[in-house]
Each structure stands twice: as C-alpha cells, then as structure tokens.
Amino acid sequence: MKPTSTNSLPRLPKMLDSNSPPRLHVAQNASLILLSLLFLPLTTPFLFLSYAISDLINPRALPRKRILSKRLPYGSARFHPRTxxxxxxxxxxxxxxxxxxYLAGHNVIGADVQPFGIPPCGRLSRALRKFYALPKPNGADGAAFYINALLRIVQTETVDLWVSCSGVASAVEDGMAKEVLERRSDCVCIQFDVPTTTMLHEKDTFIAETTRLGLPVPETHNVTSRAAVHKVLNESPRTKKRYIMKSVGVDDRSRGNMTVLPKRTLSETYGHLSTIPIAADRPWVLQEFVMGKEYCTHALVVQGVVKAFVACPSLELLMHYEALPPDSALSKAMLRFTxxxxxxxGGGMTGHLSFDFLIEERVTEKGAEMGLVPIECNPRAHTAVVLFQGQEKEMADAYLSAMKPHTSSNINGFTNGDETNHQPLTPSHSAKYYWLPHDLVTLILQPLLHLLFRKISLSSYLENCRTFLEYLLLWKDGTYELWDPLPAWWLYHVYWPGVFLASFLYGRMWSRVNVSTGKVFEC
Incomplete structure (x- = not known):
C-alpha cells in the first residue's frame, strides 16, 4: 500500500534488522552516543548563545504581549488565561x-512518560509552568495507574482543558482517561472516547466503518491464517490484483515490510508467508496494493466540526514536513473526506484525527483521473501540527472552542446546523520542517561510510550533501526554537544517548528511530 516513490530523496543505505550480527547493533548504539559527545562542544555554546540572543531581543515575551494586546479590547471582557x-x-x-x-497567554502543564527514567525534552521547555511524570500504561493495572495519575494532575492543577498527544501505544488508554476525567472533573478533553478511538485505531474496524459510511476504501480482507491469505491470492491471476499485509495491532517488526503479494513464483509467496506470525489471536489484514503517492493529514475536530486541518506529502517514516497549499485540489479533497x-x-466527535491517503491515477475513456484512497487512520495528533507554528492565537482559540456549548442552530458562524461549510484553520505560511541530527546521520555520516566501502557512488553521496544543505539553509528544525533552545539540546545530548545506552544494556535491537516522536522501531 506504500508508494514506490513519494519524493526525490536520495536512496538511503540498508537498515539493520534482526538478522544483522549483534556486534553491528552494539556498534550502532555506541557510534550514535559517541556522535552526540563529539558535537557537545559545538552545540553547548550555541545553546548559551541562543539564550543570550533571546534575552537581548526578548522574543519570549513579545509574542505573548502581542497576542494578549489583541485579546484585551474584545468587548468589555478581558482575557482570562486557562490552565x-x-x-x-x-x-x-x-x-x-x-x-x-504558552505563546497564546495560557498556563501550560506538561506531562509524559519517562522511558528508562529519562526525562523527555519537553520537560525542559520554558513553555511549561510545571511538569509531571506519568506511569507507562501497560495492561489493565498500568492503565489504571496512568488514568489515576492524569486525574490527580487535573484535580491538583484545576485543569480546564486536556490536550492529548498520545503515542501509538497509549491511544486506547487515553480514550479511557477521557471518560474518567470528564465524569469526575470539569476538565474538557481533546480526545475521542474508547469506542471511537478503538474503531479508528484498528485497521480492520476503520475500513469497515468507512465502508459503512459510504466512503471509498481499498479492497480489504481480514485474515487469521495463511490458508485465508492463499485463498485470496489464488484469485489474483484472474483479477490482476496485488496485495500487501498489515498487522492489525502495533507491530514494529512488520511495519516496514510492505512486500507486494503474490510474489514472482508460488514458492516465493509461500516462503514469505511462512515468516509472518499470523493466527486467530494475531489477526492481519490483506489489503489491495494501490500504486500512488502517499499523503497524510492532521485535523482538530471539535464537537463534530473540523477546526484545523493540514495535508502534506508522506512517507512510511516521515521526517520532512511541507504543507500542501490549502487551496490545492488534493488538500481540498482530503479535507472534504475528513x-x-x-x-x-455524527455524535459530536472531539479529538485529533489523522488519515493516510494514497492518490491513485486511473486511466479512463475521458483521460487520466485521480482517485483518493484512505488506507489508515490515526486517532491522535500528527507531527504535521508543527506546520501551524506562527498561528498560536488562532490555534489556541480553535482548541478552546471545545469549552463552549454546542448549538446546532449557530456554531462558529453556521446556521441551520450546516457545519460542513466551516472553513478550518490552515497553515498561513510556507515553512518546511525537518530534524537536523536525523538528516546529518542519514544523509551525510552513514552514506559516507558506505562511500568509503564503495557501496554507493560519489555522485550519490554528493546528491545527499546537496539535499542536506538545502534543508539546513531553507528548512526549519522541528524542535529548536531561539527563545526555547534547551529541549533540542536535551533531546540530542541526554534523551537519545540515554535510550541508546539502555538499548545496549538491555540487549534491545532496533532498525530505526523516529527523532520527532521518540519511537524506537525494534526488530
């Protein structure tokens, strides 16, 4: 279901996997820790320089004062910051x-889990008034501790609004927390309930619900045995269709494997399927392979209305964000689908909603047509939210609208209950975002080793360098801010080195990491 090519990035070297020698995994962790230490003498002075410049021009205070000054004249009511x-x-x-x-003038409480006891980078942000460490939700007991911890924070800090930015592993637990918080406190939650979260989170139930709603979906089969897979594949010579397999649940080891089935020979197909751990208690979906470009979206949905929306080109591991023009046909089509x-x-959904789409080109008698095919849904905030930087007041207002009573006769300018014509907030500038250390490793240092061992050509390496220079000069780092530089420094010199050290000590093997989300893809 993934496209063969979605942008012009140079080809990257092959990643380590579970079959790679253990010494290579040890070397991988050790080299990244060493790399962090080598850059420490350069980034630390830059950290203090950032603080000096920010104190000189005081950008930390000015955005808040500018936004607050615009709020105060609203009628007779003065601006009241929320917690x-x-x-x-x-x-x-x-x-x-x-x-x-924070920049919109509100009091922000931060919370997150601390893997291996390592504080996350956000804990060091100037934007937070206070930070709380959360227990990791693991199983029934872990979920209870996690939910109780959130409830204590809400009650202690008198929280008005909870904005859930969950990871893939805690989506359902956050749905459970929403139901408890709204039942036992006055806190409003930007989070779907458990049934909605579960339905959107699982690939098979999402496809079934989308079909029920009368929206387009790729051909999808729920399979719990290899025999069921072969039954579908045996029809492929007649139907000319190809398929890929996806685990219904979270499975890092299979996520990067998008092998198109059936393979060239029957024995190769059988050999590939024999490696897949499929069973009644480990269901998979067999989904029609659609050739096309992949896109992702991020939407804030409040009381059944899409309040903020952005679409951008995507990859299986997306580390470069560039918004599609809001007035483009593709962006409008994905917004309309959402x-x-x-x-x-119906039901007045409130939460974050992110879709993955493939844009399929179909040839008809009238010529080439573009088809929009949804392939997955994530009921949580997407990293594409970084594209809204610079619109702090508007974004904060969109979230705080969840605290206003819902009226079908007149909501946000709608009349007669017509909410589909509401124009959501979209990125107002063309900034592009990347993560500098990630590109330094993947585009410069790792390919340099392959160049030295003659695994790639000099021209390929120079193309990598050109791409890296373009990002460095024209794009913006997704974590660093001049007025708030410590989270970026902490992320690359404390958090990730600590994760790599823990991986070495506990013998964890991984193939990739997502710098922007802190996720480690184990293999």
Whole structure:
C-alpha cells in the first residue's frame, strides 16, 4: 500500500534488522552516543548563545504581549488565561502545542512518560509552568495507574482543558482517561472516547466503518491464517490484483515490510508467508496494493466540526514536513473526506484525527483521473501540527472552542446546523520542517561510510550533501526554537544517548528511530 516513490530523496543505505550480527547493533548504539559527545562542544555554546540572543531581543515575551494586546479590547471582557494540560510533550507535536498555548497567554502543564527514567525534552521547555511524570500504561493495572495519575494532575492543577498527544501505544488508554476525567472533573478533553478511538485505531474496524459510511476504501480482507491469505491470492491471476499485509495491532517488526503479494513464483509467496506470525489471536489484514503517492493529514475536530486541518506529502517514516497549499485540489479533497467522515458518523466527535491517503491515477475513456484512497487512520495528533507554528492565537482559540456549548442552530458562524461549510484553520505560511541530527546521520555520516566501502557512488553521496544543505539553509528544525533552545539540546545530548545506552544494556535491537516522536522501531 506504500508508494514506490513519494519524493526525490536520495536512496538511503540498508537498515539493520534482526538478522544483522549483534556486534553491528552494539556498534550502532555506541557510534550514535559517541556522535552526540563529539558535537557537545559545538552545540553547548550555541545553546548559551541562543539564550543570550533571546534575552537581548526578548522574543519570549513579545509574542505573548502581542497576542494578549489583541485579546484585551474584545468587548468589555478581558482575557482570562486557562490552565491547559498537554500530554506527550516529549514528542515534537506535544511540545509544539505546549508552546502554542504558552505563546497564546495560557498556563501550560506538561506531562509524559519517562522511558528508562529519562526525562523527555519537553520537560525542559520554558513553555511549561510545571511538569509531571506519568506511569507507562501497560495492561489493565498500568492503565489504571496512568488514568489515576492524569486525574490527580487535573484535580491538583484545576485543569480546564486536556490536550492529548498520545503515542501509538497509549491511544486506547487515553480514550479511557477521557471518560474518567470528564465524569469526575470539569476538565474538557481533546480526545475521542474508547469506542471511537478503538474503531479508528484498528485497521480492520476503520475500513469497515468507512465502508459503512459510504466512503471509498481499498479492497480489504481480514485474515487469521495463511490458508485465508492463499485463498485470496489464488484469485489474483484472474483479477490482476496485488496485495500487501498489515498487522492489525502495533507491530514494529512488520511495519516496514510492505512486500507486494503474490510474489514472482508460488514458492516465493509461500516462503514469505511462512515468516509472518499470523493466527486467530494475531489477526492481519490483506489489503489491495494501490500504486500512488502517499499523503497524510492532521485535523482538530471539535464537537463534530473540523477546526484545523493540514495535508502534506508522506512517507512510511516521515521526517520532512511541507504543507500542501490549502487551496490545492488534493488538500481540498482530503479535507472534504475528513469532514464527510466526521459528519456522517455524527455524535459530536472531539479529538485529533489523522488519515493516510494514497492518490491513485486511473486511466479512463475521458483521460487520466485521480482517485483518493484512505488506507489508515490515526486517532491522535500528527507531527504535521508543527506546520501551524506562527498561528498560536488562532490555534489556541480553535482548541478552546471545545469549552463552549454546542448549538446546532449557530456554531462558529453556521446556521441551520450546516457545519460542513466551516472553513478550518490552515497553515498561513510556507515553512518546511525537518530534524537536523536525523538528516546529518542519514544523509551525510552513514552514506559516507558506505562511500568509503564503495557501496554507493560519489555522485550519490554528493546528491545527499546537496539535499542536506538545502534543508539546513531553507528548512526549519522541528524542535529548536531561539527563545526555547534547551529541549533540542536535551533531546540530542541526554534523551537519545540515554535510550541508546539502555538499548545496549538491555540487549534491545532496533532498525530505526523516529527523532520527532521518540519511537524506537525494534526488530
């Protein structure tokens, strides 16, 4: 279901996997820790320089004063800051939203889990008034501790609004927490309930719900045995269709494997399927392979209305964010799909909603047509929220609208209950975001080793260098801010080295890491 090519990035060297020698995994962790130490004498002076410059021009205070001065003249009512809890501040999306509410003049409480006891980078942000460490939700007991911890924070800090920026592993637990918080406190939650979160989180139930709503989906089969897979594949010579397999649950080891089935020979197909751990208690989906470019979206949905929306080109591991123009046909089509999905379900959904789409080109008698095919849904905030930087007041207002009573006769300018015509907030500038250390490793240092061993050509390496220089000069780092530089320094010199050290000590093997979300893809 993934496209063969979605942008012009140079080809990267092959990643380590579970079959790679253990010494290579040890070397991988050790080299990245060493790299962090080597850059420490350079980044530390830059950290203090950032503080000196920010204190000189005081950008930390000016954005707040500028936004607050615009709020105060509103009628006779003066601006009253709210207390907002943002969880997941160790991820770029959570940190971005915490900064957003801070710059908009609100009091921000941050919270997140601490893997291996390592504080996340958001804990060091100037945007937070206070930080709380959360227990990791593991199983029934872990979920209870996690939910109780959130409830204590809400009650202690008198939180008005909880903005959930959960990771993939805690989405359902956050849905459970929403139900408890709204039942036992006055806190309003930007989070779907458990049934909605579960339905959107699982690939098979999302496809079934989208089909029920009358929206387009790729052909999808729920399979719990290899025999069921072969039954579908045996029809492929007649139907000319190809398929890929996806685990219904979270499975890092299979996520990067998008092998198109059936393979060239029957024995190769059988051999590939024999490696897949499929069973009744480990269901998979067999989904029609669609050739096309992949896109992702991020939407804030409040009381059944899409309040903020952005679409951008995507990859299986997305580390470069560039928004599609809001007035482009593709962006409008994906927004319309999102609005129709929310509108047809009803129920006043409130939470974050992110879709993955493939744009398929079809040849008809009238010529080439573009088809929009949804392949996955994530009921949580997407890192693409970084593209809204610079619109702090508007974003904060969009979130705080969840605290206003819902009226079908007149909401946000709608009349007669017509909410589908509401124009959501979209990025107002063309800034592009990347993560500098990630590109330094993947585009410069790792390919340099392959060049020395003659595994890639000099021209390929120079193309990598050109791409890296373009990002460095024209794009913006997704974590660093001049007025709030410590989270970026901490992320690359404390958090990630600590994770790599723990991986070495506990013998964990991984193939990739997502710098923006803190996720380690084990293999």
């Amino acid at each position: 907002i809890l943002v969880t997941g501040v160790g991820m770029s999306k959570g940190l971005t939203l915490a900064r957003t509410f 609005q129709e999905f929310v509108g047809r379900r």
